Amino acid sequence: xxxxxxxxxxxxxxxxxxxxxxxxxxxxxxxxxxxxxxxxxxxxxxxxxxxxxxxxxxxxxxxxxxxxxxxxxxxxxxxxxxxxxxxxxxxxxxxxxxxxxxxxxxxxxxxxxxxxxxxxxxxxxxxxxxxxxxxxxxxxxxxxxxxxxxxxxxxxxxxxxxxxxxxxxxxxxxxxxxxxxxxxxxxxxxxxxxxxxxxxxxxxxxxxxxxxxxxxxxxxxxxxxxxxxxxxxxxxx
Amino acid sequence: xxxxxxxxxxxxxxxxxxxxxxxxxxxxxxxxxxxxxxxxxxxxxxxxxxxxxxxxxxxxxxxxxxxxxxxxxxxxxxxxxxxxxxxxxxxxxxxxxxxxxxxxxxxxxxxxxxxxxxxxxxxxxxxxxxxxxxxxxxxxxxxxxxxxxxxxxxxxxxxxxxxxxxxxxxxxxxxxxxxxxxxxxxxxxxxxxxxxxxxxxxxxxxxxxxxxxxxxxxxxxxxxxxxxxxxxxxxxx
DNA sequence: CAATATTTAATTTGATCAAATATCATTCAA
DNA sequence: TTGAATGATATTTGATCAAATTAAATATTG
Numbered sequence: 001x002x003x004x005x006x007x008x009x010x011x012x013x014x015x016x017x018x019x020x021x022x023x024x025x026x027x028x029x030x031x032x033x034x035x036x037x038x039x040x041x042x043x044x045x046x047x048x049x050x051x052x053x054x055x056x057x058x059x060x061x062x063x064x065x066x067x068x069x070x071x072x073x074x075x076x077x078x079x080x081x082x083x084x085x086x087x088x089x090x091x092x093x094x095x096x097x098x099x100x101x102x103x104x105x106x107x108x109x110x111x112x113x114x115x116x117x118x119x120x121x122x123x124x125x126x127x128x129x130x131x132x133x134x135x136x137x138x139x140x141x142x143x144x145x146x147x148x149x150x151x152x153x154x155x156x157x158x159x160x161x162x163x164x165x166x167x168x169x170x171x172x173x174x175x176x177x178x179x180x181x182x183x184x185x186x187x188x189x190x191x192x193x194x195x196x197x198x199x200x201x202x203x204x205x206x207x208x209x210x211x212x213x214x215x216x217x218x219x220x221x222x223x224x225x226x227x228x229x230x231x232x233x234x235x236x237x
Numbered sequence: 238x239x240x241x242x243x244x245x246x247x248x249x250x251x252x253x254x255x256x257x258x259x260x261x262x263x264x265x266x267x268x269x270x271x272x273x274x275x276x277x278x279x280x281x282x283x284x285x286x287x288x289x290x291x292x293x294x295x296x297x298x299x300x301x302x303x304x305x306x307x308x309x310x311x312x313x314x315x316x317x318x319x320x321x322x323x324x325x326x327x328x329x330x331x332x333x334x335x336x337x338x339x340x341x342x343x344x345x346x347x348x349x350x351x352x353x354x355x356x357x358x359x360x361x362x363x364x365x366x367x368x369x370x371x372x373x374x375x376x377x378x379x380x381x382x383x384x385x386x387x388x389x390x391x392x393x394x395x396x397x398x399x400x401x402x403x404x405x406x407x408x409x410x411x412x413x414x415x416x417x418x419x420x421x422x423x424x425x426x427x428x429x430x431x432x433x434x435x436x437x438x439x440x441x442x443x444x445x446x447x448x449x450x451x452x453x454x455x456x457x458x459x460x461x462x463x464x465x466x467x468x469x470x471x472x473x474x
Numbered sequence: 475c476a477a478t479a480t481t482t483a484a485t486t487t488g489a490t491c492a493a494a495t496a497t498c499a500t501t502c503a504a
Numbered sequence: 505t506t507g508a509a510t511g512a513t514a515t516t517t518g519a520t521c522a523a524a525t526t527a528a529a530t531a532t533t534g
Contacts, residue, residue: 020525022318022487024304049515058489059516060297067261067301071308073401080496081259081516095398102339161332161409164310165402172398259517286485295519296486317526318486479532486525495516502509 024061027051028068035074035085036171037143038178043087046075074171088176090227096169097220101213103166107154108196108212112205114157120200123152127193139181143174149193153212156200180226191215261298264288265305272311272322273408274380275415280324283312311408325413327464333406334457338450340403344391345433345449349442351394357437360389364430376418380411386430390449393437417463428452 052062069075076086126149133141154163192215199207289299306312313323363386370378391400429452436444
């Protein structure tokens with residue numbers, strides 16, 4: 001595999017020798033965020049040693065972090081002991097969106113039960129920053145605030161099972177979403193978020209659910225067109 | 238170590254280094270099965286060193302396996318660096334069953350598209366062995382064949398996203414299911430499996446779905462009664 | 475006696491090393 | 505030129521060790 005395909009360059013800040021939180025935990029969070037926001041190329045190779053070198057840590061905590069990400073399907077473990085960022089396929093995409101529609105549909109229905117004014121204003125603030133990112137064509141911030149919006153919405157009510165599952169779905173979507181947004185931009189994404197916020201204010205769970213499901217369907221439409229109609233290889237930028 | 242202390246006698250010091258599948262993978266499978274079939278007590282502590290000792294392996298591969306199981310929520314990592322089998326709570330149970338109904342409902346609908354006579358007879362064989370386990374009051378085999386039935390059913394059609402998620406849900410249910418079955422036995426579990434098999438033969442996806450959803454709801458009823466009405470502490474045998 | 479401080483034991487954590495395995499580039503034969 | 509062997513390089517893997525951290529057991533104090 002060519003050097004340019006490697007996803008090892010994640011050196012931003014050397015992991016501080018901090019006490020308390022274990023390195024494997026810190027590294028996990030760091031890698032997770034990078035994958036979530038599309039800083040890893042679909043199909044790109046990941047080597048334990050490469051990650052260890054770029055983070056200036058020994059292999060042991062890297063291994064623990066990476067196995068964890070493999071369990072979440074954010075990374076893929078091949079029989080020949082190689083690790084890579086999964087490529088997106090049509091079947092995979094279809095399953096991910098089916099699961100999202102089901103599970104996020106449940107979460108948004110429940111959200112109404114846990115509304116507080118603080119959480120609502122936080123949600124609106126995130127949505128505002130999302131609008132800003134869109135108007136500036138800032139792909140990375142678009143991805144970040146779009147994720148944060150959904151996360152904040154689903155966190156209106158405590159969820160310790162379904163929400164973590166949903167986050168693994170976003171994690172699997174991250175690398176490919178970045179490619180799509182990078183190519184097409186984010187301008188066409190008129191959002192259903194405002195409708196969802198209004199529905200929450202009206203304490204109307206079904207309206208909120210419809211808005212979010214439409215939001216998901218709209219995103220699905222875009223990424224599916226990319227994958228099927230143009231027959232795009234998601235592993236290339 | 239001094240040179241004179243080295244043992245160069247080949248006949249005495251064979252290095253027992255396995256080849257093939259990595260130990261962290263084998264250990265993962267082993268632990269996973271134990272959790273799935275309820276050999277771990279809910280709330281029970283798990284120590285890396287304890288697992289390492291019992292499996293006669295060093296800590297390194299154990300750590301990788303356990304982090305993976307933590308990511309799947311089969312185990313729980315506490316801030317104070319302790320690991321335990323999660324206790325079941327009413328909220329958790331409710332979320333697990335909501336997710337199961339949604340996701341397994343999708344899988345069984347799709348199953349009809351991938352039917353082969355081979356898979357159907359395999360399914361019937363599993364169901365037969367399940368009946369046997371029930372009639373003998375064999376809790377462990379009940380759990381095993383009940384899981385295998387659902388797994389075989391959902392594998393009629395390839396699923397690389399939703400099925401693995403569903404399996405993590407079963408994994409979280411394992412320890413508590415064992416407790417419930419151990420206390421109540423398995424005799425009351427009249428199964429919807431026969432109806433599901435017939436529906437598959439009729440290529441009727443909705444009937445198959447209904448059968449499986451009823452099966453899930455029936456199981457939910459039993460375990461919910463245990464947890465809420467009797468206010469049972471699942472962490473005790 | 476109860477509550478708190480101190481010591482002791484057990485466990486986790488991260489680095490390092492040797493062995494196993496895989497990848498890559500080169501050579502050599504057809 | 506192609507394609508299989510070969511050797512060199514890189515990576516993974518599992519064991520081991522020292523340091524950090526936590527839990528427990530013991531001692532101390534009011």
